[in-house]
Amino acid sequence: MARIVLGNRDGALALRQAREVLEQLTDEWPDVNFALRTIKNGDAGNPGGAGPDPLLEALGRSDIGVAVAQLETLPYALPEGVTLAAVARRQEPRSALVTKGPRSLGDLAEGARVGVHGRRDAAFFAGQHGSLEVVEMSGQLEADLKLLTAGEIDALLVSAAKLMALDHRNRLDVLLEPETFTPAPGQGAVGFLVRADDDLAFEVAYSLQHRPSFDRVRAERSFARALLAGDGGGSACADCVVGALANVTDDGELTLFGAVVKGGAAGSTTLQASVSGEAKEAEDLGRELAADVRTQLGAL
Numbered sequence: 001m002a003r004i005v006l007g008n009r010d011g012a013l014a015l016r017q018a019r020e021v022l023e024q025l026t027d028e029w030p031d032v033n034f035a036l037r038t039i040k041n042g043d044a045g046n047p048g049g050a051g052p053d054p055l056l057e058a059l060g061r062s063d064i065g066v067a068v069a070q071l072e073t074l075p076y077a078l079p080e081g082v083t084l085a086a087v088a089r090r091q092e093p094r095s096a097l098v099t100k101g102p103r104s105l106g107d108l109a110e111g112a113r114v115g116v117h118g119r120r121d122a123a124f125f126a127g128q129h130g131s132l133e134v135v136e137m138s139g140q141l142e143a144d145l146k147l148l149t150a151g152e153i154d155a156l157l158v159s160a161a162k163l164m165a166l167d168h169r170n171r172l173d174v175l176l177e178p179e180t181f182t183p184a185p186g187q188g189a190v191g192f193l194v195r196a197d198d199d200l201a202f203e204v205a206y207s208l209q210h211r212p213s214f215d216r217v218r219a220e221r222s223f224a225r226a227l228l229a230g231d232g233g234g235s236a237c238a239d240c241v242v243g244a245l246a247n248v249t250d251d252g253e254l255t256l257f258g259a260v261v262k263g264g265a266a267g268s269t270t271l272q273a274s275v276s277g278e279a280k281e282a283e284d285l286g287r288e289l290a291a292d293v294r295t296q297l298g299a300l
Contacts, residue, residue: 003033004201007064009041009055009073012141013162017190018068021088021208028207032200037064056082059193065201067193071186071217072120072159076225078193085202086192086209087217093188093245095121095181096160097174098148104174105181108132112154115144120184123241125157127261127268128181141166157181161188179272182243182259185220189213212248215279219256220244222286227260227293237297239263246282254279258289262297271296 006025008018018036025034039055056079059067071087078084097105108114114129115137116122126134135153137144141162148156163172192205222231223244230236239262246256255276262269273296275289 001031001033002200003035004065004204005035005037005063007037007039007055007058007067009069010038011041011139013165014038014068014070016165017070021068021190021192024208025204029204032204039064053079056193059195062195065194065198066205069191069193071189071191071221072184074186074191074193074221076185076221077229077231081196082193083196083202084191084214084217085194085205086207087214088190088192088208089210090189090213090216091161092164092175093183093216094160094178095157095176095183095187096163096172097176098145098156098158098163098171099173100148100151100154105129105132105176108155113152115147115153115156117144117158118184120241121157124243124259124261125181127241127263128270130268141168145171159183159187178243178245178257178259182257182272183245185224185242185244186217189217191217212279215248215254215282216246219246219254219282219286220258222283223256223258223290224286226287226290231287237262237294240297244286248279252279253277254282254285256285256289258293260293260297269297 008014022034022036039058053075055067058064110131111133113133113135115135116125117137117139122134122136144156147153194201194205224242225231227237227240227242241261243259246254248254257274259272271293273292275285277285
């Protein structure tokens with residue numbers, strides 16, 4: 001019997017998602033023996049960074065056969081020989097605001113303390129909402145919600161999908177539209193990565209494919225990669241932080257909204273733009289939008 005090890009990051013959400021995938025694949029592939037292995041995160045959750053990703057390193061070493069990952073935690077440029085085989089049906093991609101009273105960002109008093117998860121969200125939020133104090137949290141949702149209840153922070157910014165998956169849908173006070181706070185590329189989606197030469201692992205992962213979600217993620221990641229790594233022409237924007245959200249209609253039209261904060265919290269500039277086209281051209285649309293934004297940045 002063939003054996004495939006599924007690798008997942010540590011943390012409550014990653015483990016829950018991986019167990020659901022294990023159960024689904026075990027039902028669909030009775031002739032394959034599946035096992036789970038948790039890989040310590042290291043520098044995961046900083047997709048724009050240059051540090052190695054332990055989950056992808058484990059995949060490259062063949063310690064695991066399929067990496068199960070939240071797409072917002074993946075580096076925008078994957079290592080050579082690693083491919084994104086499939087993306088499961090995406091959950092809510094927007095971010096949520098959890099508060100003790102105010103019902104929107106606009107209701108928060110100047111200087112209010114807003115907890116965020118991850119360096120991307122911290123930099124992006126600070127650049128867009130400079131009148132509020134940004135506090136980078138542990139990322140342990142239960143602990144962070146307790147700090148909110150205790151009044152240590154005035155609001156908590158978190159992925160809506162994370163709230164829902166960890167049984168805190170009732171704490172979802174406000175969904176933030178992308179124009180207000182643009183989510184990280186791939187947020188709310190789970191992807192399956194394999195080595196390019198592992199045909200069985202690819203076939204197994206591809207059985208979980210939801211094509212519209214795959215195209216949405218490809219567009220968002222292409223946009224980020226083109227801006228931050230200079231992919232597709234043009235130089236990289238070293239002091240940029242990006243957000244993106246794509247949607248696909250039933251007739252296959254993709255609309256990609258992208259936002260860039262350049263320069264950090266002090267003296268930062270925020271640009272927003274969008275592009276539409278056929279979903280099958282998702283990566284080209286991402287590069288096209290990045291070129292548009294780069295032109296706007298050059299004109300400043």
